[in-house]
Amino acid sequence: QVQLLESGPGLIKPSETLSLTCTVSGGSVSNYYWSWIRQPAGKGLEWIGRIFIRGSTNYNPSLKGRVTMSVDTSKNQFSLRLSSVTAADTAVYYCARGTSGWDVFGGQGTLVTVSS
Amino acid sequence: DIQMTQSPSTLSASVGDRVTITCRASQSISSWLAWYQQKPGQAPDLLIYKASNLESGVPSRFSGSGSGTEFTLTISSLQPDDFATYFCQQYHSYPHTFGQGTKLDIQ
Numbered sequence: 001q002v003q004l005l006e007s008g009p010g011l012i013k014p015s016e017t018l019s020l021t022c023t024v025s026g027g028s029v030s031n032y033y034w035s036w037i038r039q040p041a042g043k044g045l046e047w048i049g050r051i052f053i054r055g056s057t058n059y060n061p062s063l064k065g066r067v068t069m070s071v072d073t074s075k076n077q078f079s080l081r082l083s084s085v086t087a088a089d090t091a092v093y094y095c096a097r098g099t100s101g102w103d104v105f106g107g108q109g110t111l112v113t114v115s116s
Numbered sequence: 117d118i119q120m121t122q123s124p125s126t127l128s129a130s131v132g133d134r135v136t137i138t139c140r141a142s143q144s145i146s147s148w149l150a151w152y153q154q155k156p157g158q159a160p161d162l163l164i165y166k167a168s169n170l171e172s173g174v175p176s177r178f179s180g181s182g183s184g185t186e187f188t189l190t191i192s193s194l195q196p197d198d199f200a201t202y203f204c205q206q207y208h209s210y211p212h213t214f215g216q217g218t219k220l221d222i223q
Contacts, residue, residue, distance in 0.1 A: 035212075044203065044214055044215070044216045044217050045160065045203055045205075045214040045217075046214070047205075047211050047212040047213060047214065049211070050210075050212075058210040058211070059211075060210075060211040061117075061211065062117075062211070094159055094160075099165075101148055101150070101165075101166075101207030101208075101212075102150035102162060102165045102166075102205065102207055103150075103162075103205070103212070104162055105152075105159040105160050105161065105162070106159075107159060108158070108159055109159050
């Protein structure tokens with residue numbers, strides 16, 4: 001069973017770039033799509049985007065070009081970068097394994113707080 | 117973007133009840149819909165994919181139906197472990213979008 005572990009800074013300042021990594025165990029990062037999804041406290045889920053090993057990506061236009069995703073096959077990891085963060089980007093960030101369409105969450109998520 | 121609207125937002129029920137949650141899409145998504153269950157402090161768990169297919173390991177009391185723009189998640193006989201928040205997600209087109217959630221609590 002594929003398991004995922006999100007990692008990254010818990011606190012980041014406004015205007016900085018958020019960087020998160022998801023480490024994959026129990027499977028190869030080369031075999032699937034990989035997604036990032038976030039959830040502000042007490043609110044619903046927002047799909048951030050998805051990447052496939054061949055480099056194709058789909059990002060949520062609501063994030064206005066601030067998102068970049070990448071895959072590191074040597075480390076069996078994939079990453080999220082979100083630039084110019086504001087308080088509105090404060091959320092629990094989840095990584096997930098993408099399938100033919102739906103997402104399978106495999107980690108516990110990581111809380112990112114944007115505050116000066 | 118395709119908008120997903122769930123109803124009700126909150127549902128109170130008792131153990132043993134049969135409950136239904138509805139998810140409506142702003143345009144046709146065929147059967148490209150998933151349902152998730154989320155408990156406090158945990159990541160969502162996949163219950164149903166392609167509108168009516170039960171994910172492996174999910175109890176058979178959960179079922180999904182619908183196509184086009186209207187979908188339902190039914191729990192045939194509520195168990196104590198089922199009190200949680202439920203989300204639908206469309207994956208017909210990017211960006212994949214979620215409903216706002218339905219909180220199922222104990223009456």
